[in-house]
Amino acid sequence: MAIISRAAKFAARTAHLRASTIREMLKVTQQPEVISFGGGLPAPELFPTGAIARATQRVMERYGAAALQYSVTEGIPEMRTWVAERLGRRSGCAFDAATVTIVNGSQQGLDLLGKVFLDPGDHVVLEDPAYLGAIQAFDAYQSRYLTVDTDDEGLIPDSLERVLERADPFPKFLYVVPNFSNPTGRTLSRGRREKVVRICEHFGLPIIEDDPYGELRFEGEDLPSLITYDTSAPVMYLGTGSKIMAPGMRIAWLVIPDAEIREKVVLAKQGADLHSGTLTQYIFSEYASDGHSFDAHVARIARTYAARQGVMSDALAEAMPADVAFTRPKGGMFLWVTVPGIDTTELLRISAEMKVVFVPGVNFYPHRNVHDGMRLNFSNATEKNIRVGVERLGHAIKMYGG
Ligand SMILES: Cc1ncc(COP(=O)(O)O)c(C=O)c1O
Known part of the structure; x- marks a missing residue:
């Protein structure tokens, strides 16, 4: 035998x-x-903790069993609307709640995007250095990496251009953390944002913009999100409640204006976990809906x-x-x-x-x-x-x- x-x-x-x-x-x-x-x-x-306890109480009184029931894959409407409004308010651009998918941490968003885009051996473009969790998520799909040089202003557009000119096979997407990146804390400068978007548009390269830290700015003005640029390059934006509320809630969001990509992501999520926790979504949106506090x-x-x-x-x-x-x-x-x-x-x-x-x-x-x-x-x-x-x-x- x-x-x-x-x-x-x-x-x-x-x-x-x-x-x-x-x-x-x-x-x-x-x-x-x-x-x-x-x-x-x-x-x-x-x-x-206290405010979350009170929000939980209110959720149980107001929604009761509905907050404990199965729900839709995209996320509860209250949560999706909150994300679209907050992103809209911070960026000055309108976002449609229909483009929002609530995910189980942005880490799940990365996994789902990997699942939707990557075949074994595919190339992904990463900053050098890059967020380890993204590398781990993409590794599971047997991807290979093309790396772009970085300096104090974040990724260097000329380096990105050179990488894309030589790339074979052509990469599936660029993954970038433009604000206070993990691991370096660096921020992609305003001038470079425009350049990066235009280069990706020129080459037809989708962008994953991962932004867990944008709201944690202590100095200076917010810089425009890549997703707010008028471009034909698809941009998929990831935000999370982990750093502004609590990571244990595992509430994060993917904003994908491109309907075809979004549908594939939703199907992938259905296969992964049906939907993110209904109860935590209700509690999160209940707490966060008092914008002032x-x-x-x-x-x-x-x-x-x-x-x-x-x-x-x-x-x-x-x-x-x-x-x-x-x-x-x-x-x-x-x-x-x-x-x-x-x-x-x-x-x-x-x-x-x-x-x-x-x-x-x-x-x-x-x-x-x-x-x-x-x-x-x-x-x-x-x-x-x-x-x-x-x-x-x-x-x-x-x-x-x-
Ligand atoms: C750049 C980046 N992306 C994603 C994540 C994962 O965050 P989440 O808790 O939303 O899964 C982190 C967490 O540290 C991060 O630094």
């Missing part, structure tokens, strides 16, 4: 799945004495993160050797540190012993070829812990050389 190995039972696509260093690390950082700049967690003390809540988060970013930047300026560079984002939850000549995966081993952790930058490079970066999260640590953690990091860097 032939013996079939365990591995042979699995689909070929599972060979492409990479473990998330971040999730693995989160397990280690449960110890209270470890200061973690590793995860991408919002500040839990800012979750509006919701805005005040988001402003409070942004103020808190602004202060933490400031403390982290000042501490880095003090503790790091002169050749270390870091971003000073005007929003979001992360900053990016470049430590020339240091392999940050090795550095993590040293720093973990000193009880401070971060995510080594190599994990965000699709080709895993750059080793001197690190992502620091500033939203999930107190100002005191940020100071202590950065000081420990400074010691770890000194130890690395010695």
